[in-house]
Amino acid sequence: MNLEKKGVVVLDLPPGEGNPRNSEGAFLELRDGRLMFAYSRFVGRSHSDDAVAQIVARYSRDGGETWSEDEVIDTPDRHGALNLMSVSILRLNNGDIGLFYVVRYGWHDTRLRLFRSSDEGKTWSDPVVCVPGPGYYVTNNDRVVRLSSGRLVVPAALHKMRSDSTTDWRSFDSRGTVYVYLSDDDGRTWREANNAVALHVRHTRSGLQEPGIVELANGVLWMYCRTDLGRQYEAFSWDGGETWSAPEPSQFTSPCSPLSVKRNPHTGHLLAVWNPIPDYTGRRIERHSWGRTPLIGAISRDEGATWESHFALETEEDRGGYCYTAIHFTDEAVLFAYCAGEPEDGICLSRLRIRKVPLAEVDPQGK
DSSP, X not given: OOOOBOSEEEEEEOXXXXXXXXXXXXXXXXXXXXXXXXXEEEOSSOOSTTSOEEEEEEEESSTTSSOOOOEEEEOGGGGTOSEEEEEEEEEOTTSOEEEEEEEEEETTEEEEEEEEESSXXXXXXXXXXXXXXXXXXXXXXXXXXEOTTSOEEEEEEEEOBSSSOSSXXXXXXXXXXXXXXXXXXXXXXXXXXXXXXXXXXXXXXXXXXXXXXXXXXXXXEEEEEEOSSSEEEEEEESSTTSSOOOOEEEEEEOSSOOOEEEEOTTTOOEEEEEOOOOOOTTOOOOTTTTTOOOEEEEEESSTTSOOEXXXXXXXXXXXXXXXXXXXXEOSSEEEEEEEEEOGGGSXXXXXXXXXXXXXXXXXXXXX
């Protein structure tokens, strides 16, 4: 796939001694013009999803060109938890910063929680649980959305346990079923939408995993989920997320790796980022990459019907694995943050990279 690589890397955080993984995060512009990027920083020896990870933040005063050192926001010890992961950040309707991340206690309880700050991140409230009932619910980074109505929407894939064990991963069911959680009071209370979205097909061990949602111009909600069937699957809601259609294959081919979609606030166009090559029979996949290469983007000017202006953030020739993208638009550029493990890292989830691309190179129609 010969696409032109865009932009420059402005931050690269490889694993190191006592820091085996730097993982996915999300951006927010603060009122003083600084950019905040919060992410999971693993400490200790293990890079596993249930290993010790803190939420830390870095700040930029120059539109993402340079970044501060880490400032610790939260640690799992404070919650008696295993780790903290999968950050989303939103400006809430009352002006607070809403910082969302998963607090992992084990296979029996892994759920997204909301922490609020009324002083631009200096202090944070006690958490509000966004998923009322316990279970292993996966909500990716940069996934919480606010609709034009003001409603907050959280997509989460539930993975059940086949036994009453809370520690034995062999009891874990990899087949995800998507549940959607809604708040109509700026995140203070949450409830489950009226129907789940499940994949009723043969030959899948993934089900529907790592869902994302974007609101289209006509008010319809478009949900997309990764699968092991060679494509992202999609479902739609015509009532603000209360009910959802049955999932069907989308036009996005991919391995079992997440798609990310954001709307360009300057043009109104949709921007998608994903790994476009599925794990087809006969494809040679490097163990460290999980097939998550290249990492490309495209623009839709017709609300997702067609995609054009394709570009690369990372190519197959880079020999890494790239996934879990956060997207943030500034006045002049787009910032992409993603996991970017190289062969020497041993796994594609251990390195964190931020790439800055001029806006005109991503969406040629400009502002």
